Amino acid sequence: MSTTTISTTPPLKDTLFTTSVWSWQLPHVDCHQMAEKVRELYRADPGRTASNRLGWQSNSMNNRDLPLWLSATVNAVRDRMLTPIYQELGLARTPQLANFWYNVNPPGAFNWTHTHPNSSFSSVIYLENTAGSGPIVFENTQAIPGTLAERAILPREGTVLMFPATTPHRVEPNLSKTDRITIAVNWI
Numbered sequence: 001m002s003t004t005t006i007s008t009t010p011p012l013k014d015t016l017f018t019t020s021v022w023s024w025q026l027p028h029v030d031c032h033q034m035a036e037k038v039r040e041l042y043r044a045d046p047g048r049t050a051s052n053r054l055g056w057q058s059n060s061m062n063n064r065d066l067p068l069w070l071s072a073t074v075n076a077v078r079d080r081m082l083t084p085i086y087q088e089l090g091l092a093r094t095p096q097l098a099n100f101w102y103n104v105n106p107p108g109a110f111n112w113t114h115t116h117p118n119s120s121f122s123s124v125i126y127l128e129n130t131a132g133s134g135p136i137v138f139e140n141t142q143a144i145p146g147t148l149a150e151r152a153i154l155p156r157e158g159t160v161l162m163f164p165a166t167t168p169h170r171v172e173p174n175l176s177k178t179d180r181i182t183i184a185v186n187w188i
Contacts, residue, residue, distance in 0.1 A: 017142070019138065019140070019163070019164060019167055020163070020164075021138060021151075021153065021161060021162070021163045021167075022081065022085060022161070022162040022163070023153075023155065023159055023160065023161050023162075024077070024080070024081045024159070024160045024162070025158055025159055025160075026073065026076070026077075026125070026158045026159070026160060027076075029073055029158060031126075031127040031128065031157045031158050032127070032128065034069065034070070034073070034127050034183075035127040035128045035179075035181040037067070037069055037070075038102045038104060038127065038181050038183070039104065039179075039181070041058055041102055042056050042058075042102070042104045045058060045059070047059065048060075050114070051111040051112045051113075051114035051170075052103065052105070052109065052110075052111050053109065053110055053111070053112065054105075054106070054108050054109040054110065055103065055104060055105035055106060055109030055110070055111075055174075056102075056103070056104040056105075057101055057102070057103050057104075058101045058102040058103075059101065060099045060100070060101050061099060061100055061101060062097070062098070062099050062100075063097050065100075066097070066100070070183070073125065074097060074100070074185060077123055077125070077160050077162075077185065078095050078097070078187070081123075081160060081162055082095040082121060082123070082162060082187055083095060085121070085162065095120075095121070095187045095188070096187065096188050097185065097186075097187060098118065098119045098186040098187055098188045099119075099185075099186050100183060100184060100185040100186065101183070101184050102181075102182075102183055102184075103180075103181065103182045103183070103184060104179050104180075104181050105133075105134075105171065105174045105179060105180040105181075105182075106174065106179050107174050107175070107176060107177055107178075107179075108173055108174060109173065109174050109180070110134060110170070110171055110172060110173040110174065111170055111171040112170055113139060113168050113169065113170040114168070114169070114170070115165060115166050115167065115168055115169075116165040116166075116184075116186050117165070117166075118165075118186075118188075119165035119186035119187060119188055120164070120165055120187055120188050121162055121163065121164060121165055121186070121187040122162070122163055122164075122165040122167075122184065122185070122186050122187070123160055123161060123162045123163075123184070123185045123186075123187065124136065124155075124160065124161045124182050124183070124184055124185075125160050125182060125183040125184075125185065126155045126156070126157055126158065126159045126160070126161075126182055127157060127158075127181040127182060127183065128157060128178065128179060128180060128181040129154070129155060129156065129157050129159075129180050129181075129182070130176045130178060130180075131154065131176070132174070132175045132176030132177075133154070133174050133175075133176050133178070133180040134154075134171055134172035134173050134174045134175060134176075134180065135152040135153055135154040135171070135172055136152070136153055136154075136155070136161065136169055136170070136171050136172075137150050137151070137152045137153075137169060137170050137171070137172060138150060138151050138152075138153070138163065138167055138168070138169045139167075139168040139169065139170070141168055152172070165186060165187075
């Protein structure tokens, strides 16, 4: 007759994949002045509809279109935020701007779940954002039922969020009485 011995050793866990979201506070940037520049573009351009609903999104632009008033901020995000991330991940290349666009989400506006294809990382620069503006929500498509399937983050003005471009995300409806103004920047 054989007896079964039950191991008291806990099972080994190997975390295969994780999704990181980095945040950084812009130093010495006048977010409201930059938001006014975005509003000027909003008034002059009908924009496009992508994942946005009830809000405005400019057409996608590239490095040639980067205005002087934004270039120092985008370069700071690349040099002081993304370059260290590339180094941490062992990526032996210099981050390059892929494209960018402006977003104005008035009260009620939101963005459907989407990703940013053809990029390595995506960043969002928050110029105007209040507690009622609606958080960005990152979705975990590999979540086990009953576990955390999404994570909401409500950045304050002047914050930059950086995340893998393939990460599904959405922006909840703006329930405030003011616009949520952001700049999305993709990197390769």
